[in-house]
Amino acid sequence: MRRLSHALLKLQAYFQSHFSGTAMTPSHLRPLDLYRRMLLIRQFELRAINERKSGLIPGFIHACIGQEATAVGACAALRQEDVIASTHRGHGHLIAKGGEPKYMMAELAARSDGYCGGKGGSLHMTDFDLGILGANGIVAGGIPMAVGAALAFQMRKEPRVALAFFGDGAVNEGAFHEAANLAGLWTLPMIFFCENNLYGEGTPQHKQAPVPDLAVRAAGYGFPGVIVDGNDVLAVFEATQQAVERARAGGGPTFVEGKTYRHRGHYEGDPMVYRTREELEFWKQRDPLTRFRHHLLDAGLATAAELDAIAAAITQELDEAVAFATASPAPAPASALAGVYGETHGGRVF
């Protein structure tokens, strides 16, 4: 008999305790769906990189390949009505929260059918309707506003939580510290999710902070910090899920640090002079997707044929997304003037 991993057993126990008898397991919590989402992120990024080379995408891209497990594992622990704040490396967060590749591809292609009508691009691609407060061009820029969202939930006594994604680099910004202090002080329903990929641009994390584990910073603000293997989607899910339960129960914030690694450069085109091939290889051996695939197969939760079918469906979905983006009309230049303020003031831009 195949052995179920400890984490998988926990996941199943969680399904059973929370969903058996009542409703079906929500689809986003099924292991195969976790896999599908991770693979979709991976393939979306690869496709976007190609389409950028071929000229469909005009702006720059920060790909999150290698970090799929943090995005998917964390968002799997959230409900639809919970909100997240994303980052400059945000494509995965968007997909994990329910984003659709075709609108994403159209946005990257700067077309009118894109999530932001072509005005945002990779750095600002978001869908507020999915409960995403924005991707962000400013490192740590999303953290304080996520705390504000948590404040609103607390004030209105809504059982919702806010989760801010940010990198290891972001915890050195004042914005993080002020936000963390406030969230701790007011016991806000907040999750600080640090995707520690060991680098901020070209600077390794050990040259950015005097401590190797960033979760320790939570202690100074009076809430727990936990460290997880960020390349293990189930471990990420479990840790985040506990943090979410705590937050929903009024227990206040948690800092979750997922140790992970980005396989691509900081941005597409980055010469990556700052790291070695060996280091990259080391981490590729710990690829979250390959690991989860093996996991599913070993545990007998999926057959290779099923997983291949998922891959084929994703390829088709992305083909369609590219076709959708290509066919989507470019916005009219003068549309640049619209949307600055809530009212149109007779269409005039001040």
Add this chain to the structure above:
Amino acid sequence: MCEEMRRDPSVFLIGEDVGVFDGVFGVSAGMLAEFGAERVRDTPISEMAIVGGALGAALMGMRPIAEIMFADFVTCAMDQVVNQAAKARYMSGGKANVPLTLRIVNGAPGSAAAQHSQSPEAWFMNVPGLKIAIPATPYDAKGLLKTAIRGEDPVLFFEHKMLYAVKGEAPEGEYTIPFGQAAIRRQGTDATVIAIGGALPVVEQAAQQLERAGISVEVIDPRTLVPLDTETLIKSVQKTHRAVIVHEAHRRAGPGAEIAALLAEEAIGYLDAPILRVAAKNVPFPYNPDLERFILPSVEDVVAAVKGVTQYRL
């Protein structure tokens, strides 16, 4: 920077990825190898601490050059720039010396969108205590930077990201360019066009087109916005009787607003037409390249504005 660092051991460079990464635009390539990590200091992503740290070092007699990777991020250090660096000398009764240079990368285009494209020079023109340099040629960049580094006051030194690709003469060795001296880039008689920073190439193209149309444009590059060389501007307007100001900063309360007000106050008698501004439209920078082009000042916009003022009849 290298020449100044060789010349004066108190000069050092501090910023995000200025060392191993060469700076995101490659500006500090080779500097880490020559000067070492002590003087080419990579920092955490902490703009407030970068500017504050540089300020403190400056107050203690060092001559730091701090880099802000994109002008948009200077907002994270606003208190240190506006309340601390700008006012330290004044508040201390003149005792504090602030030889601090902040190199700030500004400008569009490039589909970098709303938080990586701004030209916030004018925000700081409203803050007494700061000097603002905005070179448009390699020659000026070198001469003005040396002046900034050797000066005793905080200088915001704006480097337009598109100008990094501009080739031009910047001789080896010693020369400085004083602040408050505009450069007349082109002599002309029909209209004065004041081109700020990254707008210079656009204005030069427009001037060539206008010349072919029989309109003679005088192009002035102020080089520093604080202090501003009003004398050169007024002299030019005395000759041409018309003024157009071109910049990539947003139009509303951009640098052009201040310049227009000064000309209105001090040179209205010479003017035969309203002062016009050609600037980025008042919307955040969009990602789509056509939308971005639409809101940025173009050669055609400059040509149209100059034709407008030259054809203007009272």
